[in-house]
Amino acid sequence: xxxxxxxxxxxxxxxxxxxALMLQGVGHSFGATVALESIDLAVAxxxxxxxxxxxxxxxxxxxxxxxxxxxxxxxxVSFDGVRIDRTPANRxxxxxxxxxxxxxxxxxVAENVAYGLRARKSPGAMxxxxxxxxxxxxxMTSFGDRFPRQxxxxxxxxxxxxxxxxxxxxxxxLDEPFSALDKNLRLDMQIEIKSLLKSxxxxxxxxxxxxxxxxxxxxxxxxLNKGRIEQIDTPDALYDAPxxxxxxxxxxxxxxxxxxxxxxxxxxxxxAGCALALAGxxxxxxxxxxxxxxxPENLALVSDxxxxxxxxxxxxxxxxxxxxxxxCVTASGEAIKVSQSRAAWSGRPGDAAWLVIQDISKxxxxxxxxxxxxxxxx
Numbered sequence: 001x002x003x004x005x006x007x008x009x010x011x012x013x014x015x016x017x018x019x020a021l022m023l024q025g026v027g028h029s030f031g032a033t034v035a036l037e038s039i040d041l042a043v044a045x046x047x048x049x050x051x052x053x054x055x056x057x058x059x060x061x062x063x064x065x066x067x068x069x070x071x072x073x074x075x076x077v078s079f080d081g082v083r084i085d086r087t088p089a090n091r092x093x094x095x096x097x098x099x100x101x102x103x104x105x106x107x108x109v110a111e112n113v114a115y116g117l118r119a120r121k122s123p124g125a126m127x128x129x130x131x132x133x134x135x136x137x138x139x140m141t142s143f144g145d146r147f148p149r150q151x152x153x154x155x156x157x158x159x160x161x162x163x164x165x166x167x168x169x170x171x172x173x174l175d176e177p178f179s180a181l182d183k184n185l186r187l188d189m190q191i192e193i194k195s196l197l198k199s200x201x202x203x204x205x206x207x208x209x210x211x212x213x214x215x216x217x218x219x220x221x222x223x224l225n226k227g228r229i230e231q232i233d234t235p236d237a238l239y240d241a242p243x244x245x246x247x248x249x250x251x252x253x254x255x256x257x258x259x260x261x262x263x264x265x266x267x268x269x270x271x272a273g274c275a276l277a278l279a280g281x282x283x284x285x286x287x288x289x290x291x292x293x294x295x296p297e298n299l300a301l302v303s304d305x306x307x308x309x310x311x312x313x314x315x316x317x318x319x320x321x322x323x324x325x326x327x328c329v330t331a332s333g334e335a336i337k338v339s340q341s342r343a344a345w346s347g348r349p350g351d352a353a354w355l356v357i358q359d360i361s362k363x364x365x366x367x368x369x370x371x372x373x374x375x376x377x378x
Contacts, residue, residue: 022078
């Protein structure tokens with residue numbers, strides 16, 4: 001076990017390896033098409049940031065600008081206070097993990113890991129030592145003589161990460177790093193890679209359209225929509241306190257019910273047939289159309305009507321291990337999903353039931369817009 005003094009030294013060295021990244025007014029256009037508006041973002045040393053959003057939101061363009069593959073049309077990119085937006089990609093000390101891993105098929109695992117070091121003309125002894133160190137860190141020591149075609153997807157990903165970290169980067173960029181893995185392997189690799197990046201102390205930016213991936217991996221998440229930042233926050237804060245209807249619909253799952261604010265402050269009449277008194281919230285002024293968001297796990301199905309409960313009819317029951325997802329429909333025709341313990345509900349499709357909100361403080365209200373609350377995630 002490390003002594004406390006040794007641990008402090010190790011932590012100091014770890015913290016010094018990553019850079020502080022700053023984006024100021026970064027924007028980019030492809031001809032008349034604006035891909036990115038004015039993006040302002042500060043990333044602390046050693047922080048793991050996820051760029052999250054639907055296809056076409058600008059996250060890949062932003063990653064390419066940070067990497068140096070694309071020069072921004074406007075704005076500044078800085079590492080530790082030094083502007084690098086006109087510095088070539090190969091001089092930025094960035095490690096890159098691509099979606100398809102981009103391993104060289106004609107090189108062995110060890111040769112792939114050594115590639116960046118040899119390109120920088122590092123001494124042979126240092127290359128050999130560094131390759132051995134990185135293969136050990138990703139638990140691939142015994143695979144050094146194999147070729148990429150002889151590896152599984154998870155093993156290829158480990159090699160790609162070892163290659164990215166071998167050059168001792170100040171920043172690691174990961175472009176959809178888990179999309180090629182099956183679901184069972186994906187979670188294991190997320191845990192491994194997050195642990196490795198944190199132990200190295202390197203600053204990391206990950207691009208993904210998978211909100212569960214972002215929630216599980218990132219220290220903070222940047223939610224992008226149509227080239228603009230909708231919200232930057234921790235995973236918990238984004239889930240519990242979304243700043244907009246878009247963020248609420250994109251992060252996690254949510255039911256959206258139509259309603260209208262009443263003259264009584266904090267009270268909303270739902271089209272579904274009940275009134276909600278939202279304690280501690282500041283809904284829009286009276287007589288405004290609103291969208292009320294309720295998470296599936298914040299609802300419970302009961303057999304009898306209760307005060308402020310919502311009458312529904314059960315349409316589909318989908319058992320998912322210890323929980324079930326139950327699809328219901330209100331008298332006004334609005335669909336609602338409930339996530340509930342299988343032991344707590346034994347109803348069947350066609351049954352009448354009532355929905356009770358578990359925690360009214362976790363209900364969110366947004367002014368109704370022409371935009372649909374059904375947010376595409378792909």
